Amino acid sequence: MSGFFSPFITKPASVSQIMLNVLLALVPGIILYVWFFGPAILVTLTLASITALATESLMLKLRNRPIAPFLKDNSALLTAWLLALSIPPLAPWWLVVVGTGFAISISKHLYGGLGSNPFNPAMVGYAVLIISFPAHMTHWLTPAGLAEIPLSFSDQLNYIFHSLLPGDIKIDAVTMATPLDTLKTQLHMNGQINAILNMPIYGYLAGRGSEWVAAGFLLGGIYLFAKNIISWHIPAAFLATLFITAGLFHLLDPARYAAPLFHWFSGAAMLGAFFILTDPVTSPTTPKGRLIFAFGAGLLTYLIRVYGGFPDGVAFATLLMNICVPLIDAWTQPAVFGKKEKS
Amino acid sequence: MRTLYQFHGGIHPPTDKTQSNQKPIAQSALPAKLVIPLHQHVGNSAKAVVETGERALKGQIIGRPEGHLSSAVHAPTSGTVAAIDLQPVAHPSGIPDLCITLIPDGLDEWALRDACEDWRALSHTDLRHRLRNAGVVGLGGAVFPSDMKLYAHKHKITTLVLNGAECEPYITCDDLLMRERAAEILQGAEIMRALLYADEVLIGIEDNKPEAINAMKAAVAAGGHARMEVIAVPTIYPGGGAKQLIRVLTGIEVAAGVRSTDLGVQCFNVGTAYSAWRAIRHGEPLISRIVTVTGNVDHPQNFETLIGTPVAELVAQAGALPGTTGYIMGGPMMGVLLPSDQAGVIKSTNCIIAASDKLFPPPKPVLPCIRCTRCADVCPAELQPQELYWFARAKNLTKAEDYHLFDCIECGACSYVCPSNIPLVQYYRFAKSEIWAQQAGKKAADAARERHEFRESRMEREKREKAEKLAAKEKAALAAAKEKAAVAHSPLPNPDKTTSHSTKLPNDGSQVAGYLPKGEGTNESLRELQVDDTIQLKIQAAIDHAKAQAAAIKPKNTGQLTPQQQAEIAEIEARRARIREIAKDATEEQPSK
Structure with missing residues (x-):
C-alpha cells in the first residue's frame, strides 16, 4: 500500500547513499596516503570502522532503537574514517578504539544520535585524544623514502597491536x-x-x-x-x-x-x-x-x-x-x- | 522572445504523462447514479433546491449558491433525485458530506439554456451573475468561485495569466483540453479579460506539451486575439502553481497573504476559461469536466466526465486492473487518497490515479533529519523546511509561524527529495491545522465567555427589574391601602401616624394589620392588604415550586437505555464539561477584555 498522504512518490535518495558517496570521495586521498606513508593507515581505518560499528550497535541497543536501519546509514563509518585520517597512522590500537568509541558513544549518541549531535563527532574524538594522549598524537609516520629505517607492514602491525618495534628502534626514529x-x-x-x-x-x-x-x-x-x-x-x-x-x-x-x-x-x-x-x-x-x-x-x-x-x-x-x-x-x-x- | 523568470527550487519527478495523453478525450458513459456533493467549491455550501423524488433536467440548478462566496450545483443529466443525504465524498478526511443522488433517466433532457450569441452586449454584472449561476469555479484545484475573481479591483489588472502548465506528474486533462478545444479556451479568456479590464493575456504551458502549445498558438493566430501570447515555460514542478507561474511569466512574486490582483495580475486555469465560455455562450453550466484516468488501468485516457460520476464507474471505463490498492485524486505530488471509490467526481477532480504497490511503493522507513537542506534547496516558497519540521515536531507553533509556516504551499517537493524519507509536508499540514484549531478554540472560548458575561448581566438586570417592579407594586398597594384607611378612619386623631408607620414596615401584612385599629370597619382595607399578602405568598410558593422542580428535573426515559445510548450520553456530557472547562480557562486567563 502506498502512503496515505501526498506526495506518493519520492526521489530514490537516502542518507545511506549520501554517506556512501562521502566515503567514496575519501578514497583518492586514502590511496595517496597509502602510496606515501604505507598501508598502516588501512589498519587504522579498519580498526576505527569496527569500533564505530560496534559502538553504534551497542548504543542503539541501549537506547532501544532499531539497529539495522541505523547501521546501514553509513554515518558511523564516516565518523570513523574521518577520525582515522586525522590521527597518526602508526597509533597504538587502543588510541583508535578510545577515540572512535568516544566519538560515537559520547558525542553522537548521548546527544540523541544521528542528526542531533551539536559537535562533529570525529573532531570531538580527535580533541579527546590530543588532550589526553598528546605524545602518541605527535608520532606521524615519515613519508616513504625519508625514513632512516623503513618499516615493513608487519612491523607496523606489530607496533599498532603490541607497541613493539623491531630490534632497538625507538619510535622517534621512524616518526616525525x-x-x-x-x-x-x-x-x-x-x-x-x-x-x-x-x-x-x-x-x-x-x-x-x-x-x-x-x-x-x-x-x-x-x-x-x-x-x-x-x-x-x-x-x-x-x-x-x-x-x-x-x-x-x-x-x-x-x-x-x-x-x-x-x-x-x-x-x-x-x-x-x-x-x-x-x-x-x-x-x-x-x-x-x-x-x-x-x-x-x-x-x-x-x-x-x-x-x-x-x-x-x-x-x-x-x-x-x-x-x-x-x-x-x-x-x-x-x-x-x-x-x-x-x- | 520574452524573458522568463525563475523561481527558487523545484524538482523534476518523472512526468508519467505519456500513458494518458496519447488518445483523444473520450465521453464517459452515463453512470447508473450520480452522487453530487453540494459543497464542491470554496465558500458556503450550496443549498439543495430540489426534493427527493423530484425530476431534474440536465443543467437545472439543484443547489443554489448560499451567501456571497458560494457557487451553484446543477443536475449533470436529466433524472430523478433519489436522495439528499450524507454520502462519502472525494475528500481525504473520509467524513461524509451532503450529496444529491440523481438516478439518470437516460433521456439527457436539457433544461432551458440561456445561450448568448454576443456576450459583449451583456453587462459585466450580468456576466458575473451568469458565471455564478453556472457554477463556474477554478478547475485548477482551488475551486474558488470564478465570478468572485473577475472584478476589476481598485488596482489596475495588467496581465491575465492562463495556467496551462500542468506540472503535476500523470495529469494530462489540461493538455488534452488545449489540444482539442483551444479556440473555446481563448474565447473564455476574452470574457475574463473584458471583466478584468486586463491588457494582455499570457498563457503559460510547460514545454513538455508541444502539441498543446502548437494548438494554442494556432488558435491565437486563427482567432485574431490581440495581445495574447502562448508561452512555453520550463518543465519543473511546481511550475504550475499560480504563484510560480506568475513569477515565471511576469517576474512578480506574490507573497503569502497578498492578492495577485493587488500586483496587477489575475490567474485562471485553462479549464476554467473553457467552462466560462461554455456557460456564457451556450448557457451550459459546469456539469462535466475532463478527468485523466491513469495509473494501474489497462488503457489510461482522458474522459469528459459528468460531475457526480462514482470514481469506480469512471475507472472501469479505462479498464481497472487487479492490484489496485486505492485511488488518488489529483497528482502523486499533491493529490489525496480517496476514502471510497463510490465518491463522485467533483469539479476539482482533474485526475484519478489507480494506485498499486508497484507504482507507489509503501513509504520507506523514516530516519532522523540530518539537516542536509535538500528540502530548502527545492522549496519554491524559499522556506527552511528543516527548521519548520523541527518546530512542527516539537509543536513549537509560534516559532513555526515565525519561520513562515503559512507561506508553505504544500507542494511536497521537500518530502520528495528528503533522503531521510521524512513526510515533511505532513508535519506542516499538521502544524497548520493545530494552529487553526487553537485559533478556533480561542474564538469559541471567547464567544463562550462573552455569552456567559452577557447572561450574568442579563440575569442581574432581570433580578433588579423584578425587584423594582415588586417594590413599585407594593408601594402602589400600600398607597391604596393608606388612602382607603384614611377615608375610612378620618375621625381618628392622628391618621398619618399609622400610614407613616406602615410604609416603613417590612412587607408583612399581619404586622400592618396589627397596627391598624381593629374592629372599626377596616375589613375592606384589611382584605386589600391581605390580598396583597396572598399574592406575595403565592409568588413565593411559585418560586419555591419552580426551584424544587428545577432541582428535581431528571432526564426522561432513561430507564432502558442501550449501552450505546449511554455511551453517547456520556460522550456528550464529557464534551459539554470540556467546553465549560475551556470557557472557564479562557475567563481565568483573560479576566478582562
Whole structure:
C-alpha cells in the first residue's frame, strides 16, 4: 500500500547513499596516503570502522532503537574514517578504539544520535585524544623514502597491536612531527621560513607526501560538489579565509609567516574544508550562515596554527564554530518568496 | 522572445504523462447514479433546491449558491433525485458530506439554456451573475468561485495569466483540453479579460506539451486575439502553481497573504476559461469536466466526465486492473487518497490515479533529519523546511509561524527529495491545522465567555427589574391601602401616624394589620392588604415550586437505555464539561477584555 498522504512518490535518495558517496570521495586521498606513508593507515581505518560499528550497535541497543536501519546509514563509518585520517597512522590500537568509541558513544549518541549531535563527532574524538594522549598524537609516520629505517607492514602491525618495534628502534626514529608542527617549532627557534621549508620533509607546497594526500582530498571534495552533496559555500569560504589571512600575514613578513598555499595543503585544511566542516548535522543550514561559519573556522584555524599550542587548528576551529551554529542559523534566516524587499 | 523568470527550487519527478495523453478525450458513459456533493467549491455550501423524488433536467440548478462566496450545483443529466443525504465524498478526511443522488433517466433532457450569441452586449454584472449561476469555479484545484475573481479591483489588472502548465506528474486533462478545444479556451479568456479590464493575456504551458502549445498558438493566430501570447515555460514542478507561474511569466512574486490582483495580475486555469465560455455562450453550466484516468488501468485516457460520476464507474471505463490498492485524486505530488471509490467526481477532480504497490511503493522507513537542506534547496516558497519540521515536531507553533509556516504551499517537493524519507509536508499540514484549531478554540472560548458575561448581566438586570417592579407594586398597594384607611378612619386623631408607620414596615401584612385599629370597619382595607399578602405568598410558593422542580428535573426515559445510548450520553456530557472547562480557562486567563 502506498502512503496515505501526498506526495506518493519520492526521489530514490537516502542518507545511506549520501554517506556512501562521502566515503567514496575519501578514497583518492586514502590511496595517496597509502602510496606515501604505507598501508598502516588501512589498519587504522579498519580498526576505527569496527569500533564505530560496534559502538553504534551497542548504543542503539541501549537506547532501544532499531539497529539495522541505523547501521546501514553509513554515518558511523564516516565518523570513523574521518577520525582515522586525522590521527597518526602508526597509533597504538587502543588510541583508535578510545577515540572512535568516544566519538560515537559520547558525542553522537548521548546527544540523541544521528542528526542531533551539536559537535562533529570525529573532531570531538580527535580533541579527546590530543588532550589526553598528546605524545602518541605527535608520532606521524615519515613519508616513504625519508625514513632512516623503513618499516615493513608487519612491523607496523606489530607496533599498532603490541607497541613493539623491531630490534632497538625507538619510535622517534621512524616518526616525525607534522610539517605544520615542525614549522612552528623551527620558527620558535628563530628559523627562517625559506630555510625551514628546505628541510627534506617539505615538498613542493607543504609537507612531502602529505601535500599530495591533501590534493587527493581536494579531488574528492570536487567530486562531492559535482554530485551536489555539498554546496560550495563552506569549502569556498573556508579556503578563501585561510588563503587571505595567511596571505596578509605572509605579505607582512614572508620570513615568519608561511605562504597561503602552504596552509591550504598542510594538515587537515582540505579534509576540513570538504569533509569535516561540511558535515550537515553540525554546520549551518542557510547559505549566508554557511559563509559566516566557514569564515570563522578559517580564521580560527589560522590563528590556532600560528599562535596556538596545537599542531593543527582545524579540529578546534570546527568545534568552536559548531557551538555557534544555532545562533548563526537563527540570525541568517533568508527572506521568503515575495517578501524580499520588505524584510 | 520574452524573458522568463525563475523561481527558487523545484524538482523534476518523472512526468508519467505519456500513458494518458496519447488518445483523444473520450465521453464517459452515463453512470447508473450520480452522487453530487453540494459543497464542491470554496465558500458556503450550496443549498439543495430540489426534493427527493423530484425530476431534474440536465443543467437545472439543484443547489443554489448560499451567501456571497458560494457557487451553484446543477443536475449533470436529466433524472430523478433519489436522495439528499450524507454520502462519502472525494475528500481525504473520509467524513461524509451532503450529496444529491440523481438516478439518470437516460433521456439527457436539457433544461432551458440561456445561450448568448454576443456576450459583449451583456453587462459585466450580468456576466458575473451568469458565471455564478453556472457554477463556474477554478478547475485548477482551488475551486474558488470564478465570478468572485473577475472584478476589476481598485488596482489596475495588467496581465491575465492562463495556467496551462500542468506540472503535476500523470495529469494530462489540461493538455488534452488545449489540444482539442483551444479556440473555446481563448474565447473564455476574452470574457475574463473584458471583466478584468486586463491588457494582455499570457498563457503559460510547460514545454513538455508541444502539441498543446502548437494548438494554442494556432488558435491565437486563427482567432485574431490581440495581445495574447502562448508561452512555453520550463518543465519543473511546481511550475504550475499560480504563484510560480506568475513569477515565471511576469517576474512578480506574490507573497503569502497578498492578492495577485493587488500586483496587477489575475490567474485562471485553462479549464476554467473553457467552462466560462461554455456557460456564457451556450448557457451550459459546469456539469462535466475532463478527468485523466491513469495509473494501474489497462488503457489510461482522458474522459469528459459528468460531475457526480462514482470514481469506480469512471475507472472501469479505462479498464481497472487487479492490484489496485486505492485511488488518488489529483497528482502523486499533491493529490489525496480517496476514502471510497463510490465518491463522485467533483469539479476539482482533474485526475484519478489507480494506485498499486508497484507504482507507489509503501513509504520507506523514516530516519532522523540530518539537516542536509535538500528540502530548502527545492522549496519554491524559499522556506527552511528543516527548521519548520523541527518546530512542527516539537509543536513549537509560534516559532513555526515565525519561520513562515503559512507561506508553505504544500507542494511536497521537500518530502520528495528528503533522503531521510521524512513526510515533511505532513508535519506542516499538521502544524497548520493545530494552529487553526487553537485559533478556533480561542474564538469559541471567547464567544463562550462573552455569552456567559452577557447572561450574568442579563440575569442581574432581570433580578433588579423584578425587584423594582415588586417594590413599585407594593408601594402602589400600600398607597391604596393608606388612602382607603384614611377615608375610612378620618375621625381618628392622628391618621398619618399609622400610614407613616406602615410604609416603613417590612412587607408583612399581619404586622400592618396589627397596627391598624381593629374592629372599626377596616375589613375592606384589611382584605386589600391581605390580598396583597396572598399574592406575595403565592409568588413565593411559585418560586419555591419552580426551584424544587428545577432541582428535581431528571432526564426522561432513561430507564432502558442501550449501552450505546449511554455511551453517547456520556460522550456528550464529557464534551459539554470540556467546553465549560475551556470557557472557564479562557475567563481565568483573560479576566478582562
